[in-house]
Amino acid sequence: MPYTAINDTAAGSGSTSLAERRVLIAGASGAIGAAIAAAVADAGARVCLHYHRSAGPVERLAERINAERGPSRAFPAQADLTEREAAENLFDRAFDRLGGVDVLINCIGTARDDSIMMLSERDADLMLRGNLAPVVYLCEAMRCRCAARDYGRIINITSITGLVGQPMRSLYGAAKGAVIAYTKGLAREIAGRGWTANCIAPQVLDGGIADVMKPQVRAAIMGSTPIKRSCTPNDLVGAALFLASAEAGFITGTVLNVTGGLVTW
Secondary structure (H helix, E strand, O other): OOOOOOOOOOOOOOOOOOOOOEEEEEOOOOHHHHHHHHHHHHOOOEEEEEEOOOHHHHHHHHHHHHHHHOOOOEEEEEOOOOOHHHHHHHHHHHHHHHOOOOEEEEOOOOOOOOOHHHOOHHHHHHHHHHHHHHHHHHHHHHHHHOOOOOOEEEEEEOOHHHOOOOOOOHHHHHHHHHHHHHHHHHHHHHHHHOEEEEEEEEOOEOOOHHHOOOHHHHHHHHHHOOOOOOEOHHHHHHHHHHHHOHHHOOOOOOEEEEOOOOOOO
């Protein structure tokens, strides 16, 4: 089940307090983005909830957060992030509505399981652009628009496929691996500001890629995972909250594996 709690006791309490932090979540219409959005709202943050096509779930989530937390705690924003100008405009909207952006969490991506030889040119291009370009565009927008700020957290949701080869997912893995490589370089470039950039790499996700994977691919992954289940959105919530917090200020350029023991390095 996705993270659903929005309650008074969680806001601004504990070691993962994000009280009054301004957070942009790209891909809030997906299972991971929605779970993290609810969690950061519980931790006291104000949130811009991005979506591409699925407005309904994001609008309902924003309404729910605002009903529980008070007005103007969350708002939806649409953009096709494969276009640089659209990504920059989204960041500007978030910055202006929130009064700044302290935390950027990229939960965006597109996947298709198939041999690269079976993918159309359009599908192959979408796989590469849909996974890498939005991350780069939003991260660079944050660097430019928030240059004077001394608090910055960038969290890019990637995939175990970007770390280890998996059959029928070579192009997807290449795209997610590129996000990891970009994040590691970015972390070094922004460290002098006191900012951090990290990745979270989940194993196959219930409510996401696991639901559309070819059965033989999923079976192979499950057979190699010590904790015999697939990842859920809830499994990523704690990792995202921690990496967004002040307590994670000396952690940067890392990939936090949430893989049930499938990857241990």
